[in-house]
Amino acid sequence: MLNLIIFGPPGAGKGTQAALLAKKYKLTHLSSGEILRQELKDGLLGKKIKAYQDAGKLVPDNLIIKIMEKAIKKISGKNGFILDGYPRNIRQARSLNKFLHDNGLGLSAVLNLKLSEKEAAQRILLRAETSGRSDDNPKTIKRRFGVYRTETAPILQYYKKMKKTTDIDGRPGIKIIFQNLEMLIRSFSKN
Numbered sequence: 001m002l003n004l005i006i007f008g009p010p011g012a013g014k015g016t017q018a019a020l021l022a023k024k025y026k027l028t029h030l031s032s033g034e035i036l037r038q039e040l041k042d043g044l045l046g047k048k049i050k051a052y053q054d055a056g057k058l059v060p061d062n063l064i065i066k067i068m069e070k071a072i073k074k075i076s077g078k079n080g081f082i083l084d085g086y087p088r089n090i091r092q093a094r095s096l097n098k099f100l101h102d103n104g105l106g107l108s109a110v111l112n113l114k115l116s117e118k119e120a121a122q123r124i125l126l127r128a129e130t131s132g133r134s135d136d137n138p139k140t141i142k143r144r145f146g147v148y149r150t151e152t153a154p155i156l157q158y159y160k161k162m163k164k165t166t167d168i169d170g171r172p173g174i175k176i177i178f179q180n181l182e183m184l185i186r187s188f189s190k191n
């Protein structure tokens with residue numbers, strides 16, 4: 001079983017690489033942002049979620065933790081999963097750890113896609129032309145980076161202590177990054 005977390009700032013290419021990895025290793029790709037965008041169709045809760053997303057803020061922990069636990073439970077027994085966009089702060093990381101432990105699941109690795117804010121912002125703006133995402137605009141992007149810096153990036157220390165993180169250069173093109181990820185996965189799945 002391969003249970004992965006793909007980590008990195010908004011625009012680093014997490015979604016793209018997670019989709020490729022999911023295809024190659026037959027993993028379930030669980031993107032918290034995407035799952036939330038699906039929930040938007042759902043009346044009152046949808047309105048609440050959209051307000052957070054449009055402001056570039058994190059939705060409340062209780063809500064996202066419940067949604068993600070349900071999604072992971074649903075796929076248990078399969079080849080594994082790749083989490084994309086979750087966990088996003090230390091409370092979510094701790095809660096995920098407990099959940100995995102309680103359900104007899106392990107974490108294989110945290111793949112940390114490294115990219116500067118400047119480069120990541122450029123990519124998001126490029127993506128905005130086709131994504132149709134209301135949060136892909138300069139003002140919200142700035143806020144999302146702020147949240148990443150203060151709430152999300154500190155989780156890396158938590159996973160470093162668990163010896164779970166590996167860094168990947170997020171600057172090359174999609175193909176090269178994917179090859180590097182494959183190489184990494186090959187190296188740690190041998191152990």
Ligand code: AMP
Nearest residue numbers: 032033052053057058059064085086088
């Ligand atoms: P993403 O598609 O990962 O960039 O997420 C888009 C937006 O969804 C974020 O800016 C948040 O508002 C919300 N979101 C996604 N994942 C989480 C999470 N783990 N915790 C809280 N909010 C989240």
